[in-house]
Amino acid sequence: MNAAVFEAIKVLLDEGKVPTVALTKSRLVKPLPMPVIIAAVSQYKNNPDSIYNLMKTPEQASNSDPKNTQLDRIEQKLDRLLALLEQK
Structure with missing residues (x-):
């Protein structure tokens, strides 16, 4: 392409x-x-x-796990924060 x-x-x-x-x-x-x-x-x-x-560059393809991207980590943190807020 x-x-x-x-x-x-x-x-x-x-x-x-x-x-x-x-x-x-x-x-x-x-x-x-x-x-x-x-x-x-x-x-x-x-x-x-x-x-x-x-x-993806070849370096990114070999070093990154699709299940553990930065966006996924941010979403997990946001979910934890929302759960803490709902408890209060």
Whole structure:
């Protein structure tokens, strides 16, 4: 996949939007051929995990456990704090 298209899809995902051809094309810094954009969006729609796997650097992929991400730890702390507040 083209790195520019990959970055555009990543930006859309970070914004909480579902990548479409039109949205992805609008996020590109420079114009690219439509078949490249369509292929990337199709790849995402067929297998969203493939994009997330590409987003991890090799170092992150080997060092991080998906069950123990920073977001999961923050959510656990928040759950504990909410439970403590409910007890009072």
